[in-house]
Amino acid sequence: MATAALELPKKTAAASPRNIRRDPPLVRWGLTLLALLALGLFIVLPLVAVFVQAFAKGLPVYLAAIREPDTLSAIWLSLVAAGVSVPLNLVFGVAAAWAVAKFQFKGKNVLVTLIDIPFAVSPVVSGLIFVLIFGAQGWFGSWLSDHDIRIVFAVPGIILATTFVTFPFVARELIPLMQSQGSDEEEAALTLGASGWQMFFKITLPNIRWGLLYGVVLCTARALGEFGAVSVVSGHIRGQTNTLPLHVEILYNEYNYAGAFAVASLLSVVAVVTLTLKKFLEWKTKEGAK
Amino acid sequence: MSISFKKPSILPGFWPAFSYTILYLSLIVLIPLSAIFLKSLTSSWSHLWQVVTSPEVVASYRLSFGASFVAGLVSVVVGFLVAWVLVRYQFPGKALADALVDLPFALPTAVAGIALTSLYTDNGWLGRYLVPLGIKVAFTPLGVMVALTFIGLPFVVRSVQPVLADADAELEEAAASLGASRWQVFRLVIFPIVRPALLTGFALAFARALGEYGSVIFIAGNMPMKTEITPLLIVTKLEQYDYAGATAIAAVMLTASFLLLLAINTIERRTRRFMVTG
Numbered sequence: 328m329a330t331a332a333l334e335l336p337k338k339t340a341a342a343s344p345r346n347i348r349r350d351p352p353l354v355r356w357g358l359t360l361l362a363l364l365a366l367g368l369f370i371v372l373p374l375v376a377v378f379v380q381a382f383a384k385g386l387p388v389y390l391a392a393i394r395e396p397d398t399l400s401a402i403w404l405s406l407v408a409a410g411v412s413v414p415l416n417l418v419f420g421v422a423a424a425w426a427v428a429k430f431q432f433k434g435k436n437v438l439v440t441l442i443d444i445p446f447a448v449s450p451v452v453s454g455l456i457f458v459l460i461f462g463a464q465g466w467f468g469s470w471l472s473d474h475d476i477r478i479v480f481a482v483p484g485i486i487l488a489t490t491f492v493t494f495p496f497v498a499r500e501l502i503p504l505m506q507s508q509g510s511d512e513e514e515a516a517l518t519l520g521a522s523g524w525q526m527f528f529k530i531t532l533p534n535i536r537w538g539l540l541y542g543v544v545l546c547t548a549r550a551l552g553e554f555g556a557v558s559v560v561s562g563h564i565r566g567q568t569n570t571l572p573l574h575v576e577i578l579y580n581e582y583n584y585a586g587a588f589a590v591a592s593l594l595s596v597v598a599v600v601t602l603t604l605k606k607f608l609e610w611k612t613k614e615g616a617k
Numbered sequence: 618m619s620i621s622f623k624k625p626s627i628l629p630g631f632w633p634a635f636s637y638t639i640l641y642l643s644l645i646v647l648i649p650l651s652a653i654f655l656k657s658l659t660s661s662w663s664h665l666w667q668v669v670t671s672p673e674v675v676a677s678y679r680l681s682f683g684a685s686f687v688a689g690l691v692s693v694v695v696g697f698l699v700a701w702v703l704v705r706y707q708f709p710g711k712a713l714a715d716a717l718v719d720l721p722f723a724l725p726t727a728v729a730g731i732a733l734t735s736l737y738t739d740n741g742w743l744g745r746y747l748v749p750l751g752i753k754v755a756f757t758p759l760g761v762m763v764a765l766t767f768i769g770l771p772f773v774v775r776s777v778q779p780v781l782a783d784a785d786a787e788l789e790e791a792a793a794s795l796g797a798s799r800w801q802v803f804r805l806v807i808f809p810i811v812r813p814a815l816l817t818g819f820a821l822a823f824a825r826a827l828g829e830y831g832s833v834i835f836i837a838g839n840m841p842m843k844t845e846i847t848p849l850l851i852v853t854k855l856e857q858y859d860y861a862g863a864t865a866i867a868a869v870m871l872t873a874s875f876l877l878l879l880a881i882n883t884i885e886r887r888t889r890r891f892m893v894t895g
Contacts, residue, residue, distance in 0.1 A: 342799045344790040347786075347793040347802060348705065350705070350706075355706050358701065359702050362702040363702075368743075369695070369767055370717055370718070370770070371717060373732035373736060373767070374724070374732070376732045376736055377728060377731075380735060419638065423634070425631075429631075430626055431623065431624035432622055432631075432635070438638070440878070441647070444878070445646060447828075448650070448828065449830065451828070451830050451849075452828065452848075452870060455851060455863060455864070458855065459860065460652050464858075487645075490645055494645055517629075552723075552727075554727040554830065554831035555830035555831050558830075559851075559855060571725075572725045572727040572728070572831070575725075575731065579731050588735075591725075591727070591728040591731060595724060597723075598720065601723040602720060602723055605719065
């Protein structure tokens with residue numbers, strides 16, 4: 328280290344301290360072009376391909392693919408799965424963030440790590456666990472079949488798997504946000520005589536609303552788009568247990584590319600809307616922090 | 618117990634919120650997840666060992682771990698470049714480029730899978746130029762790596778970006794005033810600052826890639842022993858009603874994921890300590 332430092336000034340021309348962060352134009356533009364090329368190749372091109380292929384056979388074919396009854400039932404099932412799992416995870420996220428961010432207790436780090444688990448588990452494994460519990464050979468398999476209740480290869484299984492996969496989203500957004508906000512305002516409200524719920528609805532909720540919405544947006548996008556976990560528990564029954572991503576797979580495997588990409592384009596629109604909302608909400612949270 | 622377990626606070630609602638958190642966490646995540654390990658215990662060890670070391674499964678580990686590792690490395694290089702450009706330079710369309718980085722997070726994996734496949738098949742937009750050059754991407758291990766890089770890239774960018782943005786300009790100015798060249802400032806000042814973030818980004822991308830299913834199965838072609846990823850084998854076993862086999866492979870994957878989760882948490886904790894003391 329010492330010898331290297333001694334040799335530095337002789338060997339190379341030193342950069343000027345004042346504009347050390349201003350790289351030469353050639354480097355600047357070269358790197359920018361390279362980065363944009365990489366983004367274009369890896370990220371933009373696949374997105375463009377979805378829309379081009381969706382409309383490759385013209386608008387009538389596109390609309391026909393979307394209006395097909397199987398597609399409509401897939402849209403409906405995806406909305407149902409998201410409609411149940413997102414509110415469940417929303418309530419959990421607020422409760423978990425309240426406990427973790429506003430109080431000091433033992434084992435807090437362990438709890439936060441446990442909440443993250445569904446992100447670390449392969450989607451396929453997430454589906455498998457519900458097959459193991461509720462499937463024909465599973466823990467409750469014989470009891471369920473005796474009572475004629477279907478969970479796996481039916482809608483409840485899809486909802487469960489979706490809930491598992493999207494479990495951490497809201498909690499993960501809220502915990503750091505509420506930790507950084509502290510609890511001074513809540514304490515002041517209590518001192519002035521507010522009840523617990525008054526404090527929550529008049530102080531806490533307005534403070535976290537943009538972060539909360541952000542978590543809900545991410546959670547909804549994932550719930551609508553989840554493939555691996557839902558694929559394992561669904562049983563692929565056309566018109567009954569097919570969500571939108573599963574329907575894309577079926578159409579694709581039937582070589583109905585125009586149809587597959589038409590349905591995929593709906594999900595891509597959801598993704599683009601998600602990104603736009605994300606940018607907007609990030610800007611709102613930043614503004615709120617000022 | 619409550620006295621030593623929790624610090625007193627005037628805020629209400631700890632016990633309801635805490636109990637509900639634990640209850641919901643147990644019902645949705647912990648109890649279902651324990652099913653994998655309990656189910657593995659019910660079959661004989663020799664059978665389990667036979668399943669997880671069969672040639673087809675071992676070939677899938679090689680592909681899954683190998684491709685995830687390479688994709689993680691590519692993501693680190695490309696992700697660092699993208700993060701650097703987004704933090705350091707001004708250019709038209711920067712906000713759009715920044716928003717697009719998150720597309721792989723938002724785009725459903727099945728959609729990404731069919732889109733990437735269509736690009737790289739023989740007559741796809743990219744495949745028609747690559748295939749004549751002898752570069753086959755679709756239905757080869759290379760295709761698996763391309764899909765996993767798509768998935769991994771945002772993890773690296775989003776890990777590095779805030780660290781790079783927070784880096785103190787004074788450090789670089791000091792180095793330059795002591796006679797360092799631009800390259801030396803980068804290598805000796807900037808790189809050590811972002812190294813932990815690069816490592817976190819790599820670990821996150823690697824962990825996600827290991828379990829990835831939707832974006833890979835279309836482009837992989839799923840040829841036995843050649844382009845079958847481990848999650849696919851779990852699905853195949855399930856379709857053959859081989860629950861014990863599927864569970865055994867899942868247990869191996871879960872163990873790998875938990876070790877990675879632990880590693881990521883350790884890196885992050887160390888980074889925080891480094892930030893505080895350094």
